[in-house]
Amino acid sequence: MKQNIYNIAFIVVCFLALYLLENSIQAFPLRLGTALLMSFIVGEILSKIGLPRISTYLIIGIITGPYAFSFFSLQAVSDLRIIDSIALSTIAFVAGSDIDFRKGNIKFFKILSFSLIQFIIGFSAALLIFYIMGKFFHFGLFTNIAFILFLALILNAVSPATTVAVIKETGSKGKLTDYVLSTAILKDFTIIVCFSILLSILGSRGEEASIAKVLTEEVLSAAAGIVAGFAVFVYMRFVKINLGVFLFLTIIIITWIARETHLSNLMVFITAGIFLNNFTRFGSIVAESIDKNFNIILLIFFFSAGMVIDLKALMSMFGLAIFIVILRIVILYVSCYISGSFIKEDFKIKQLSFMGFIGQAGVSIGFAKIIASIFPFGDIFQTLILAVVGINQIMGPVLFRFSLQKAGEIK
Amino acid sequence: MNEFVISIFFLLIVFIGAAVFSAKTKKPSFLSFVLNLEIEYIIIGVLIYLINAHYFKTSIQSTTMTFISVALCFMGMLIGTQFKYKVLLKVPGAFWKYIFATYVFSFLSIFIIFYLLNYDAPYLYAIILNTGMPYSLTLFGRLFRVGHSRLFNSMLVLSIYPAIALIHYSVYFFIQSSDSPEQFLSLFWLVIFTVGVISYESQQTRKIINTISMIFLFILAGLSVYFDVSPISMGFISGVIAANSPFGDIFSNIYQSFERFFYLFIYMVLGFFLMSQPYFGIKPLITAVSIYFALLFIRHFAFSNLFTRLHGKNKEIQSIMSIGVLPGFLLFDNFFTGLSLIPMEIITVYLVLYLLTEITNYRILVNETKHL
Numbered sequence: 001m002k003q004n005i006y007n008i009a010f011i012v013v014c015f016l017a018l019y020l021l022e023n024s025i026q027a028f029p030l031r032l033g034t035a036l037l038m039s040f041i042v043g044e045i046l047s048k049i050g051l052p053r054i055s056t057y058l059i060i061g062i063i064t065g066p067y068a069f070s071f072f073s074l075q076a077v078s079d080l081r082i083i084d085s086i087a088l089s090t091i092a093f094v095a096g097s098d099i100d101f102r103k104g105n106i107k108f109f110k111i112l113s114f115s116l117i118q119f120i121i122g123f124s125a126a127l128l129i130f131y132i133m134g135k136f137f138h139f140g141l142f143t144n145i146a147f148i149l150f151l152a153l154i155l156n157a158v159s160p161a162t163t164v165a166v167i168k169e170t171g172s173k174g175k176l177t178d179y180v181l182s183t184a185i186l187k188d189f190t191i192i193v194c195f196s197i198l199l200s201i202l203g204s205r206g207e208e209a210s211i212a213k214v215l216t217e218e219v220l221s222a223a224a225g226i227v228a229g230f231a232v233f234v235y236m237r238f239v240k241i242n243l244g245v246f247l248f249l250t251i252i253i254i255t256w257i258a259r260e261t262h263l264s265n266l267m268v269f270i271t272a273g274i275f276l277n278n279f280t281r282f283g284s285i286v287a288e289s290i291d292k293n294f295n296i297i298l299l300i301f302f303f304s305a306g307m308v309i310d311l312k313a314l315m316s317m318f319g320l321a322i323f324i325v326i327l328r329i330v331i332l333y334v335s336c337y338i339s340g341s342f343i344k345e346d347f348k349i350k351q352l353s354f355m356g357f358i359g360q361a362g363v364s365i366g367f368a369k370i371i372a373s374i375f376p377f378g379d380i381f382q383t384l385i386l387a388v389v390g391i392n393q394i395m396g397p398v399l400f401r402f403s404l405q406k407a408g409e410i411k
Numbered sequence: 412m413n414e415f416v417i418s419i420f421f422l423l424i425v426f427i428g429a430a431v432f433s434a435k436t437k438k439p440s441f442l443s444f445v446l447n448l449e450i451e452y453i454i455i456g457v458l459i460y461l462i463n464a465h466y467f468k469t470s471i472q473s474t475t476m477t478f479i480s481v482a483l484c485f486m487g488m489l490i491g492t493q494f495k496y497k498v499l500l501k502v503p504g505a506f507w508k509y510i511f512a513t514y515v516f517s518f519l520s521i522f523i524i525f526y527l528l529n530y531d532a533p534y535l536y537a538i539i540l541n542t543g544m545p546y547s548l549t550l551f552g553r554l555f556r557v558g559h560s561r562l563f564n565s566m567l568v569l570s571i572y573p574a575i576a577l578i579h580y581s582v583y584f585f586i587q588s589s590d591s592p593e594q595f596l597s598l599f600w601l602v603i604f605t606v607g608v609i610s611y612e613s614q615q616t617r618k619i620i621n622t623i624s625m626i627f628l629f630i631l632a633g634l635s636v637y638f639d640v641s642p643i644s645m646g647f648i649s650g651v652i653a654a655n656s657p658f659g660d661i662f663s664n665i666y667q668s669f670e671r672f673f674y675l676f677i678y679m680v681l682g683f684f685l686m687s688q689p690y691f692g693i694k695p696l697i698t699a700v701s702i703y704f705a706l707l708f709i710r711h712f713a714f715s716n717l718f719t720r721l722h723g724k725n726k727e728i729q730s731i732m733s734i735g736v737l738p739g740f741l742l743f744d745n746f747f748t749g750l751s752l753i754p755m756e757i758i759t760v761y762l763v764l765y766l767l768t769e770i771t772n773y774r775i776l777v778n779e780t781k782h783l
Contacts, residue, residue: 010607021637029480030633037626044619245672292668295622 007045014038018064018071028076035064035071039303047169052397053295054165054302059394061306068311077307082255087301088161089255089265090290095164096225096273097287099182110343111179115186117339119156123194125331126152141384146202147377153198154364154385155328157191160184160266162359162393165298166400168291174409176348180356180400185270188363192218192264195367199374221263225271228254229279232272236282243289305361305393314387321387328392332357348407355403359396360389479680479743482673483642484632486740487577489670491650492663494574502567509717510568513710513731514575517541520705528698536757538580539742540702540764543572544735546674547769551776557728561780564718565730573737574647580741581644584748588640601634605649609656620658624665635747643744674736681739684746684758695756699763706732706764707771728779732768734761 017034021027039060043053064071101108130152134142142148163184167177196214228250235246251269258265277283290297314321332354340350368385372378404410518541525533545566552562608627631649635642653662710731718729738761 013607027633027637030630030637033626033630033633037623037630040622040626244668245675248672292621293625296625299622299626 004045007041010041011038014041018069023071023073028079031071032080035060036299036303038064040299043299050398050401052166052401053169054162054298055394055397057299057302058306058309061303062309062311062390063306065307065309065311067309072307077304080304080307083300084304085255085259085265086252087297087304089251089258089269090294090297091161091164091301092266092269093251093273094168094287094290094294095160095181095185096270096275097277097283098164098167099178099185099274100277100283101274110345111182111186113343114179114339114345114349115183115190117342118183118335119187119190121335121338122156122331123152125334126155126327129327129331141377141380144377146375147381149198149202150195150367150371150381151324151384153191153194154367155324155331155388156187157360157364157367158184158187158357159359159361159363159393159396160188160270161301162361162396163356163400165302166359166397166404168294168298170401170404170410172404172409173411174348174407175346176352176356176404176407177409179345179349180353183353184357187357189218189267192363199370217262218264218267220261221258221265221267222271224254224258224263225268226275228268229272229275232276232286233280233282236285237280243285247286247289308365309390309393310383310386311390313383314390317384317387320384321391324384324388325391325395328388329354329358352403352407355399358392358399360392364389478676480636480642480747481628481632482676483740483744483747484628484635484646485666485669485673486677486737487643487646487648488628488631488650488653488662489646489666490573490577490737491647491652492654492659492666493570494651495654495659497655499571502571505717506564506567506571509714510571510575512714512717513568514541514572516709516713517706518579520709521702524698524701524705528694528701530698530756535583535745536760538576538583539738539745539757540734540761542576542734542737542741543569543731544733544737545569546735547733547772548730551730551773555776555780557776557780561726561728562730564727568731569733569735572731573735576737577643577647580744581641581647584641584644600638601631601645601649602652604630604634605652609653609658620661621665624662628666639748641744641748643740677736677739677743680743681758681762684755692756695759696763698756699760699767702760702764703767703771706734706768711775728776730772730775730779732772732775734765734768738765 014034014037018031018038021031021034023031039057042060043056046056047053062068066072066074066077127148130142130148134144134148160181163181166172167181193215232247232250236243254268254272255265257263258268273283273286276286333351336354336357337350340353343349364385368382368389372382375381401410518537521541522533522537525536530536548562548566548569551557608623627649628646631645632642634640635645650662653659656662711729715729718727742758742761
């Protein structure tokens with residue numbers, strides 16, 4: 001009871017402070033700190049009734065962000081981008097460090113088959129349904145082949161960062177956890193490559209999105225990840241001291257290098273983590289070093305991710321977005337069931353894993369932005385995707401947590 | 412590319428270099444002692460400035476400035492969380508006599524030197540440079556494997572010293588800003604907020620306290636920027652409140668884990684500022700050398716009888732020469748709050764004095780232990 005009074009009092013005070021503080025540069029650090037504190041406290045309260053903390057951080061991000069109460073301007077959100085990238089790199093690093101192909105319960109080829117079959121079924125089913133809707137039910141938007149191709153593809157996109165966040169928060173361990181995490185990463189890679197192929201075929205700006213260029217960037221990112229992982233290994237093997245400071249500096253500098261050289265920091269750090277965990281004995285040490293402050297990293301990342309969710313877009317396309325969200329869930333369930341059966345996995349993988357792929361974030365929004373800048377239907381497409389991603393990102397962590405609980409992988 | 416990224420890049424390179432050296436050097440030497448003190452990061456700051464000025468020509472970005480305010484708050488908080496009322500009550504009276512005698516006479520001598528050499532703000536500069544930190548002594552103990560019992564009294568004196576310096580600095584700051592009611596309003600909010608956070612934490616688990624402490628630090632920095640109040644004083648006051656709460660030790664441990672990173676950062680920024688308006692005249696050198704001799708006399712010779720009485724029959728090492736990194740933080744705090752203009756010549760005085768005191772500290776310890 002006493003604890004609840006404290007919590008509510010703090011939330012009220014934080015909200016009032018945000019409301020009363022002027023929207024100036026001088027007040028920005030104070031506003032940000034206050035909003036983070038409020039998100040954190042609300043996250044703790046709602047986690048007791050089963051809502052993942054990251055969902056709460058997102059919701060508070062939306063509420064305080066430029067599209068709702070406007071406690072933060074669009075410029076302020078854009079200023080946070082570097083911190084956001086560093087947080088994403090850290091999450092990716094931890095994600096990679098959690099993947100262990102050497103253990104008996106996870107085989108690389110099984111994961112690969114599971115991801116690819118799931119993707120092929122998911123993409124084909126969505127494409128077929130959208131085509132039928134356009135052809136036979138005369139849905140205006142779905143008569144454009146490029147529109148439905150991109151939509152079907154983006155609906156398959158997932159968010160590895162969200163997956164890691166839920167796994168870390170719940171402390172889950174087991175087959176479902178390993179499958180969802182590894183598949184999310186592989187699907188992410190597959191979708192990036194497919195998107196570049198589609199864009200080079202359908203888009204007028206082929207040069208910017210050539211398949212070779214995207215593939216080269218992804219391969220280079222993976223190679224850079226191995227180099228980074230090796231550098232961390234050398235340090236840990238021969239120097240050992242002050243690991244925390246070393247990792248912190250390394251993450252900042254590699255994030256910056258990735259940004260300047262147009263590499264994917266997600267891929268770089270996931271590969272670095274996988275390298276450390278599968279080829280050296282230091283993967284778990286990296287995860288442990290970051291673990292103590294991982295919650296603050298999640299808080300910053302998901303809070304700022306919430307701030308970019310366009311509430312107006314979500315409201316303007318709410319009906320259609322809800323339809324697509326439901327359709328996506330059904331398709332995910334079917335594709336996971338079939339691919340799970342194909343690799344002869346049990347109930348956990350066949351019937352529960354789909355809930356781990358519902359969350360969507362950065363990659364989907366990034367694709368929507370590219371399409372908006374190239375195609376005539378781009379603006380509507382972007383609004384629709386932002387609305388869909390908004391709903392999925394709020395719902396995804398809740399369902400993933402539920403599936404992990406159902407599978408008995410949460411302590 | 413901005414100076415923040417360049418600085419992190421250089422920081423990483425030198426950090427690895429220093430770490431490799433420390434890891435591979437078995438025999439303690441002066442170089443390993445200096446490397447442990449992280450002084451090399453000042454050179455990195457100088458390099459960053461030169462590279463930035465010649466190739467990128469960018470201004471100090473708001474990211475860097477925000478980070479400096481967080482670093483300053485952090486330093487205040489770190490010192491404040493070690494200032495436990497109950498522990499201080501157990502310190503014998505003889506210690507307080509020794510500490511106050513050393514502090515007052517060191518302060519007066521530094522003030523007189525600044526005054527005679529016609530500096531703008533002799534009182535403030537005397538507060539800034541009359542500090543002490545146990546950091547190098549701790550390193551020495553580790554590096555030369557000197558037992559705690561031989562350094563106990565010096566460590567205790569140097570642990571209390573920064574708290575006294577920060578009280579002095581905070582009082583000075585608030586007296587100087589007494590015409591601005593906003594500064595006092597900020598103090599009111601600070602106390603309310605700190606007490607609130609501590610009460611909140613008392614209801615929570617240990618894991619949550621870790622995250623709350625980091626957010627707390629960020630809000631403190633935000634408060635100081637918003638009210639234009641000294642971040643280091645804000646951090647110190649809330650640190651003292653936190654230290655005397657049931658979670659004092661947890662706070663202290665959390666902040667200590669980030670100690671080294673902020674030290675590196677502040678040294679680097681010092682190097683950067685040193686080069687931005689270089690001031691290598693003879694006056695700062697004379698000032699630094701004069702202060703050095705004054706400190707050597709007061710901190711090493713003048714009250715040595717009083718120090719001997721502290722430890723009774725045990726032979727302890729008297730080594731309280733080190734002024735530590737705190738003046739660097741205080742100088743930036745000044746810059747931040749506009750208490751005085753950017754005191755470039757003082758940065759030079761500080762760095763020279765810092766080097767001289769650390770070298771002396773090293774020599775005293777080597778002679779006393781006869782390790783080398």
